[in-house]
Amino acid sequence: MxxxxxxxxxxxxxxxxxxxxxxxxxxxxxxxxxxxxxxxxxxxxxxxxxxxxxxxxxxxxxxxxxxxxxxxxxxxxxxxxxxxxxxxxEELLPVDPSARLERPTLPGRRLPTMDPERVGKLLRAAKTTDQPLRDAAIVLTFFDTGIRLEELMTLRREDVRPERGVLRVIGKGDKERTVPIGTRALTAINAYQLRERKARHPGVAELFLSRSGLPMTRSGVSLLMSRLSAEAGFERAQTSPHTFRRGFAVEFLRNGGDVFTLQQILGHSSLEMTRRYVTFLDEDLKAAHLRFSPGDRL
CATH class of the missing domain: 1.10.150 (DNA polymerase; domain 1)
Incomplete structure (x- = not known):
């Protein structure tokens, strides 16, 4: 073979x-x-x-x-x-040659995380684009739901369920899950659909469309984020879809959410994957130390 x-x-x-x-x-x-x-x-x-x-x-x-x-x-x-x-x-090879292949050690640096201040700058930047309502809706959907890029691109109009305040999302492995979404993000999506979304033909069911009236692509979303981050004045790496995902998880936990609910929202198969986001709560750990510092209590 x-x-x-x-x-x-x-x-x-x-x-x-x-x-x-x-x-x-x-x-x-x-x-x-x-x-x-x-x-x-x-x-x-x-x-x-x-x-x-x-x-x-x-x-x-x-x-x-x-x-x-x-x-x-x-x-x-x-x-x-x-x-x-x-x-x-599958018995297509006699042995697995990768069994003893070592994984490189990854540096222990923190990855960038989206925060409310940067989201505000991105929303202001979105007002300068050709499709300001769509771009604001995308930013808010990313930050308010933590969905992946592929999940955002494949969202259909029928997947937005404002009466329940949720999105129907198809995630990895074709698994369906329900993701809560807030009023502000839903309002932005509704405004985009009423005033700006123009499909090329009735068969286009996806929610977020390009200027041509066809579903947005990975490169299209990437170019959009590059333009928004340049206009807002910070690096492109700070506006990747996974930066929004990490930011959503951190804010969810910071605002009192629990890791079990977060696991369901993010679509993680194991709790261990979700618990990684706890390490981004630097300010919260610092605040807890100020309250409970053993040294200060001497």
Whole structure:
């Protein structure tokens, strides 16, 4: 079996499991990187059956030499482990060459988190765009619900249920969940639908549309956030969809929400994934220390 044959079998498996386009794109990135490694003269056997852990380590080292950051290296290792682990379980390969492939250590730096002050600046920046009502609705929906980019892009008009104050969201693995949304965000969505949303044809059911009247794409949302962040005066990395997601989680916990409810809203499969957001509550930890500091109580 050739490399391309094995990858196509894996993509078929992912589609059968109803994995999202984002997940497929994640694995295709590793597929393409392996091809570039081989074309550059890397030590990669012509058949996946001949691969061992030394070949994979050489690939990761090559990626590092190309300037890929630790987070990117870690993502490729995860991709390789999932790919080869699946091939071994399906008995398409005699062994799993990634079993002893080490994951790079990630730096312990905090990732950027959205906060109400920045959201205010983004909303002011949205007033200067070609579609101010849509752009304000997108910013508020991201910050008020914590939904993922793919989930926002696939929202349909019928998924907005103002009478219940919720959104119907289709998340990873094609799993449906109900996500609460506040009055301000719902009002922004309603204003956009009444005054600005113009579908190219009646068959376009998605909520957020581009100027052409078709559903927004990943690149379209990315360009929008780049424009808004530039207008608001801060770096693009501070307006990624996951920055909003982290910001929503932090504000939810800060305002008295519990991690069990947050887990359901975010669509996490395990509580451990949700508990990571507790580490972003710096100011709250500081305030608690001021109240209960053992040293100050001496």
């Amino acid at each position: 050739t490399w391309d044959d094995l990858w196509e079998q894996y993509y078929y498996h992912l589609r059968i499991k109803r994995r999202s386009k984002t997940t497929l794109h994640f694995y295709r990135s590793t597929h393409r990187a392996l091809g570039r490694f081989a074309a550059a003269g890397g030590s990669l056997p012509s058949s996946p059956a001949g691969v061992n852990v030394m070949h994979l380590r050489a690939f990761i080292t090559w990626l590092e030499e190309q300037g890929l950051a630790p987070g990117g290296l870690h993502a490729h290792v995860r991709s390789l482990k999932a790919f080869f682990g699946w091939a071994r379980r």
